[in-house]
Amino acid sequence: MPRDGSATRTTIMNAAEALIFERGFAGAPIDAIIGRAEITKGTFFHHFASKQDLARSLIDRWALADAQQLENKMTRAERLARDPLQQLLLFVGFFVEQAEELVEPEPGCLFGAYCYQAGLFDERTMQVVEDAMRLWRDRLRAKLDEVYAARPPRLETDLDSLADGITVLFEGSFIVSRMLNEPDLVAGQLRHYRNYLELLFDTE
């Protein structure tokens, strides 16, 4: 365990995140967070200046992991295949593999949780959510442009909207999967997204 207190910081953040997914941000007061993290109030304020500071740290951590997932899976797909469509199908396939391993529904996406309580957060915090969604749009859109240049789709298609489809899918399927208590729902939706890309572009 590192001695610089980063383990304690992570414990606090994990406790807060779990509480936010259960009860929302306003429903997770500092007392509840320190209770779950099994720390004192002094320790909390040693790591975070305020609950807003904690909220920002949580969304920064989530957005960083999210961007790394996007980049790692896309880079891996680009190494494994030459054709842009195959790269895109692999990219989605890696998420399918990951989703197939879920034995319990994901508690959700912090972007969705923050969206439904946007009035509690400052502008900078909500900007992180917007930037993350635009990052996915831009990265997927660039790949879709390559796909499109090689083979026109069977039906007229808006490429930004098609790129957004995977963000929409994750946000929506986390909610439905949790409400129906069906962990395999996310993988099922991803397979449809992959099928759609195949049907649209794989016209050979």
Next chain:
Amino acid sequence: MPRDGSATRTTIMNAAEALIFERGFAGAPIDAIIGRAEITKGTFFHHFASKQDLARSLIDRWALADAQQLENKMTRAERLARDPLQQLLLFVGFFVEQAEELVEPEPGCLFGAYCYQAGLFDERTMQVVEDAMRLWRDRLRAKLDEVYAARPPRLETDLDSLADGITVLFEGSFIVSRMLNEPDLVAGQLRHYRNYLELLFDTE
């Protein structure tokens, strides 16, 4: 205005719903609700026994409107076309028409908002959300069975999962549309869902 107090009840519910979409349920205390509704605390408790009672009334109202939308649009599609696939494409098309009229993003879906604060609500309240999602699955699945019987899909497809796709789409696109402040995002996603159905089943 009706004299039985139902207008006041509706005013309270609308104020509470708007606050929940902004700040979450725990972030919307009764004082804030009566402030926005411009009523007294006495009036509030004349209409609702507790905040939990209000939460239940809100989700019941939302689920009822949701079920009516499903049924009205499906019945209309069934009257306007004979072929099951055409009925399904019309059904989605009616939602596209409706979404195209949005000039501001929808604040969200109450099912999604409640999901992200599920720990604040009693079981009966959360059951309403689950039942609503199952209703869409069952109604769409029955229609997809008719489509499937008439024409096998181009790719192997799980029909329950395909039926869930529209619920996933609404939940996800309300979030992304709000975060990116793009009201036309919902219609764009619905068009992709319609395209997918067409590409899967319209093999003539």
